Amino acid sequence: MKLIFGRPAGLTEVNQRYCPGCGHGIVHRLIAELLVELDIRERAVGIAPVGCAVFADEYFNCDMIQPPHGRGPAVATGIKRARPDCILFSYQGDGDLAAIGTAETVHAAARNENITVIFINNAIYGMTGGQLAPTTLPGMRSTTSVQGRDTGKQGYPIKVCELLAGLDGPYYLERCALDTPKNIIRTKKVLKTAFQNQINNKGFSLVEILSMCPTGWGMTPVQSKKWISEVMSKYYPLGEFRNRAKEEK
Amino acid sequence: MVEKRLMYGNHALVEGIIYAGCRFFAGYPITPQNEVPEYMSIRMNEEGGVFLQTESEIAAINMLFGAGAAGVRATTSSSSPGISLMQEGISYIAGADIPVLIINVVRGGPGLGNIAPAQSDYYQATRGGGHGDYFTITLAPNSVQELFEFPRLAFELAEKYRNPALILADGLLGQMMEPVEFTFEPIDPKTLPEKNYALTGCKGRERRVVRSYDLRSGKLEELNWKRYKKYQEIIKNEQRYEVINDNDADLMIVAYGTCARVAAATMKMARDKGLKVGLLRPITLWPFPKDKLAELGARINNFLVVEMNCGQMIDDVRAATRFRPQIHFHGRPGGGVPNPPEVLKKIEEILGGAQ
Numbered sequence: 375m376k377l378i379f380g381r382p383a384g385l386t387e388v389n390q391r392y393c394p395g396c397g398h399g400i401v402h403r404l405i406a407e408l409l410v411e412l413d414i415r416e417r418a419v420g421i422a423p424v425g426c427a428v429f430a431d432e433y434f435n436c437d438m439i440q441p442p443h444g445r446g447p448a449v450a451t452g453i454k455r456a457r458p459d460c461i462l463f464s465y466q467g468d469g470d471l472a473a474i475g476t477a478e479t480v481h482a483a484a485r486n487e488n489i490t491v492i493f494i495n496n497a498i499y500g501m502t503g504g505q506l507a508p509t510t511l512p513g514m515r516s517t518t519s520v521q522g523r524d525t526g527k528q529g530y531p532i533k534v535c536e537l538l539a540g541l542d543g544p545y546y547l548e549r550c551a552l553d554t555p556k557n558i559i560r561t562k563k564v565l566k567t568a569f570q571n572q573i574n575n576k577g578f579s580l581v582e583i584l585s586m587c588p589t590g591w592g593m594t595p596v597q598s599k600k601w602i603s604e605v606m607s608k609y610y611p612l613g614e615f616r617n618r619a620k621e622e623k
Numbered sequence: 624m625v626e627k628r629l630m631y632g633n634h635a636l637v638e639g640i641i642y643a644g645c646r647f648f649a650g651y652p653i654t655p656q657n658e659v660p661e662y663m664s665i666r667m668n669e670e671g672g673v674f675l676q677t678e679s680e681i682a683a684i685n686m687l688f689g690a691g692a693a694g695v696r697a698t699t700s701s702s703s704p705g706i707s708l709m710q711e712g713i714s715y716i717a718g719a720d721i722p723v724l725i726i727n728v729v730r731g732g733p734g735l736g737n738i739a740p741a742q743s744d745y746y747q748a749t750r751g752g753g754h755g756d757y758f759t760i761t762l763a764p765n766s767v768q769e770l771f772e773f774p775r776l777a778f779e780l781a782e783k784y785r786n787p788a789l790i791l792a793d794g795l796l797g798q799m800m801e802p803v804e805f806t807f808e809p810i811d812p813k814t815l816p817e818k819n820y821a822l823t824g825c826k827g828r829e830r831r832v833v834r835s836y837d838l839r840s841g842k843l844e845e846l847n848w849k850r851y852k853k854y855q856e857i858i859k860n861e862q863r864y865e866v867i868n869d870n871d872a873d874l875m876i877v878a879y880g881t882c883a884r885v886a887a888a889t890m891k892m893a894r895d896k897g898l899k900v901g902l903l904r905p906i907t908l909w910p911f912p913k914d915k916l917a918e919l920g921a922r923i924n925n926f927l928v929v930e931m932n933c934g935q936m937i938d939d940v941r942a943a944t945r946f947r948p949q950i951h952f953h954g955r956p957g958g959g960v961p962n963p964p965e966v967l968k969k970i971e972e973i974l975g976g977a978q
């Protein structure tokens with residue numbers, strides 16, 4: 375019998391504790407496959423966030439560290455500068471990356487730090503029970519905006535790729551989504567480029583991924599995907615925001 | 624013969640860090656320690672080390688977390704407000720048992736305070752400082768020579784016990800010029816042993832995880848007890864101090880850092896007047912030299928604690944001497960520095976009254 379689908383060697387045997395239909399597990403798998411395909415698993419050091427993916431330090435089959443909420447890019451910088459041969463990936467949610475860790479994100483990008491940041495934008499604080507995130511859409515409900523995000527009182531979402539594209543520093547910025555098989559395949563390709571940039575010492579790559587949080591959104595997994603296609607990706611357009619490889623040609 | 628050079632305290636500190644084999648520095652500017660990152664940026668460049676001027680002290684301490692977890696010697700330097708910002712990171716580092724070196728050139732507080740020398744961060748330094756049950760090994764130099772020597776000592780202790788270490792200095796020491804003896808050969812970082820926890824990529828071994836959390840039932844309690852045992856070991860083995868003139872003393876001054884220099888000058892003036900004054904200078908503030916103080920407290924009746932704050936270390940002196948002797952206090956908070964005549968006056972009041 376030929377095995378056609380199994381657990382990639384980039385993942386441990388530990389069972390993941392994500393909700394049904396959650397995007398985190400899909401992205402974990404894509405990263406794990408790339409750790410093997412790019413032959414970097416044994417050079418990799420992963421950074422687990424504070425958020426639903428905090429247990430990523432148990433899931434990825436490589437060296438891992440779990441820093442304070444939002445400080446992933448700073449910790450990754452410390453490791454990368456101390457051990458330039460390691461391949462660093464900082465895996466972060468929207469609260470982690472675009473609220474409490476905004477400064478670390480922006481400055482790692484401005485330094486063009488040679489790391490790979492994987493940004494799971496689910497427009498909500500999943501782990502703490504569905505509160506307003508810096509990426510919660512105008513009018514979108516959360517447990518701290520039960521009537522929907524009121525931009526008059528709670529301001530506007532942060533579009534991370536657009537924000538970072540205003541800097542000269544970052545090498546590669548792209549937003550993708552997990553709503554369709556086609557977009558998942560695209561996400562893997564983008565993640566691959568982001569890792570390859572680091573392998574080739576090009577600098578800072580950030581991949582923003584629009585990701586389902588059925589629990590936080592109060593939707594079924596199927597509705598969640600549809601919502602990304604029909605609503606979320608309209609507010610957060612997919613595509614490349616910076617690719618210096620193309621400018622260099 | 625050992626090489627001797629006249630140096631500024633802040634420069635001696637930087638050389639001491641380089642001599643200790645540290646090639647990683649991250650920090651954010653703040654007075655009164657700006658000469659440290661400035662001179663460090665030049666030295667790290669010369670040594671092929673890493674120098675990072677960060678966006679904040681939060682970033683700096685987290686870069687240290689990363690570098691320390693990657694198994695290299697890593698240092699940050701700051702002053703009081705910056706050290707406050709680092710506390711969350713220090714707590715994580717302590718919770719992950721990672722050795723790093725943090726330097727606090729203490730200034731007047733609270734808040735923005737001022738830039739004058741102070742010792743008002745004693746509680747913060749010796750009680751952990753951030754959240755959770757932990758301590759940082761804390762060294763208090765009182766000379767330019769010790770500013771040069773203590774980074775190496777701090778790294779050795781930090782690595783031996785896998786715990787963050789702190790050097791508590793003040794602006795006066797940093798600005799002072801004194802001869803420094805280069806008492807040891809510079810350590811080549813390549814000769815330092817590999818750490819069995821270091822994140823280096825898992826080639827040829829099991830993967831490693833560095834973290835401070837454990838949500839499995841009962842596990843975190845277990846980990847805290849394990850760390851508690853480590854702290855008991857440190858308390859047992861590493862109390863350091865300097866003691867002068869205790870044999871015939873009617874009064875012992877207890878002071879560290881700049882205050883210990885003031886105290887030493889005061890002691891000399893007092894002795895010239897026939898007053899039997901001794902000095903105990905804690906070198907480790909945590910672990911506090913409580914065993915020596917217990918012994919002194921059993922036979923000497925008067926203690927004068929001199930601090931540049933409203934009275935913080937005095938609590939440790941009281942506890943260590945088991946509240947038996949009279950414990951007096953002379954303090955100058957908010958950037959005030961005590962001078963020998965005012966300390967001598969206090970001694971004369973105490974001993975005059977006692978006689």
Ligand SMILES: Cc1ncc(C[n+]2csc(CCOP(=O)(O)OP(=O)(O)O)c2C)c(N)n1
Pocket residue numbers: 423424425426427443466467468469470471494496498499500501502507
């Ligand atoms: C300093 C600090 N503040 C707050 C928290 C609580 N906290 C844990 S996870 C989280 C939000 C996580 O949201 P996000 O980054 O979007 O990740 P998600 O769970 O949605 O994947 C918060 C606020 C914390 N652990 N530390």
Ligand code: SF4
Pocket residue numbers: 391392393394395396397398426496500501586587588589590
């Ligand atoms: S709360 Fe949301 S982000 Fe967290 S595991 Fe559940 S679906 Fe995933």
Ligand SMILES: [Mg+2]
Pocket residue numbers: 467468469494495496497498499500507
């Ligand atoms: Mg989120």
